[in-house]
Amino acid sequence: xxxxxxxxxxxxxxxxxxxxxxxxxxxxxxxxxxxxxxxxxxxxxxxxxxxxxxxxxxxxxxxxxxxxxxxxxxxxxxxxxxxxxxxxxxxxxxxxxxxxxxxxxxxxxxxxx
Amino acid sequence: xxxxxxxxxxxxxxxxxxxxxxxxxxxxxxxxxxxxxxxxxxxxxxxxxxxxxxxxxxxxxxxxxxxxxxxxxxxxxxxxxxxxxxxxxxxxxxxxxxxxxxxxxxxxxxxxxx
Numbered sequence: 001x002x003x004x005x006x007x008x009x010x011x012x013x014x015x016x017x018x019x020x021x022x023x024x025x026x027x028x029x030x031x032x033x034x035x036x037x038x039x040x041x042x043x044x045x046x047x048x049x050x051x052x053x054x055x056x057x058x059x060x061x062x063x064x065x066x067x068x069x070x071x072x073x074x075x076x077x078x079x080x081x082x083x084x085x086x087x088x089x090x091x092x093x094x095x096x097x098x099x100x101x102x103x104x105x106x107x108x109x110x111x112x113x
Numbered sequence: 114x115x116x117x118x119x120x121x122x123x124x125x126x127x128x129x130x131x132x133x134x135x136x137x138x139x140x141x142x143x144x145x146x147x148x149x150x151x152x153x154x155x156x157x158x159x160x161x162x163x164x165x166x167x168x169x170x171x172x173x174x175x176x177x178x179x180x181x182x183x184x185x186x187x188x189x190x191x192x193x194x195x196x197x198x199x200x201x202x203x204x205x206x207x208x209x210x211x212x213x214x215x216x217x218x219x220x221x222x223x224x225x226x227x
C-alpha cells in the first residue's frame with residue numbers, strides 16, 4: 001500500500017540555519033504530495049503542496065520539489081526562525097478516486113535563538 | 114470564517130466507559146474526515162463522509178467504534194467500550210470535496226483512557 005517515510009527527529013537547529021527534512025514515498029500512479037505543520041496546541045495546517053512531477057511547492061520561505069525519479073519531496077528552508085518550531089508531516093494523496101491523506105510519522109523541529 | 118470545531122478538547126475516562134467526540138466542519142464543506150493520531154505518529158484515516166454517506170470506513174474498528182453525520186453537517190465519533198489502547202488524539206477535518214481540495218483540520222480531541 002501507499003506509505004510515506006520521513007526523516008526521524010527530533011531536529012534542533014540554531015536560528016538562521018538551513019533546514020532540510022527528508023521525505024520519500026511509495027505509491028502507485030501519480031499522487032499529490034503535501035507538507036503539513038502542527039504548531040504547539042494547534043491543528044494541522046497545510047504548509048505547501050505539489051500535484052505533479054517537478055512541481056515546486058512554496059510557502060513562508062519553505063520549499064519542496066516533487067521528484068518522481070527519486071520518489072522524494074524534501075522540505076527546505078534557507079534560514080529558520082524560532083517561530084518555525086513545530087512538528088512537520090509529509091503526506092500523499094492518490095490522484096484519483098481516493099481523498100485519504102497518508103501521513104509520515106512527523107518530524108519535531110526546535111529552533112534555538 | 115470559523116475553522117473546524119471539535120469538542121471536547123480533552124477527555125479522560127476509565128477503560129470500558131463510552132466516549133463521544135463531536136465535530137462541526139467548515140460551512141459548506143461536504144466532505145468530513147475522522148483521523149486517529151497516536152503519540153509520535155502521523156494521522157490515520159478512520160472514516161470519510163461525503164455529505165451524510167460514509168464512503169470509506171474500512172479502517173474503522175466497527176466492534177467498538179461508530180460514527181454518524183446526520184444531515185450531512187456535524188459528526189459524532191463514538192467509542193464503546195473504550196480500551197487503554199484508544200488513548201490518542203482524534204482529529205476531524207473537512208474539505209469541499211474532490212481530489213484537489215485542501216483538507217482543513219480541527220485542533221483535535223485528546224483522549225486518555227485510564
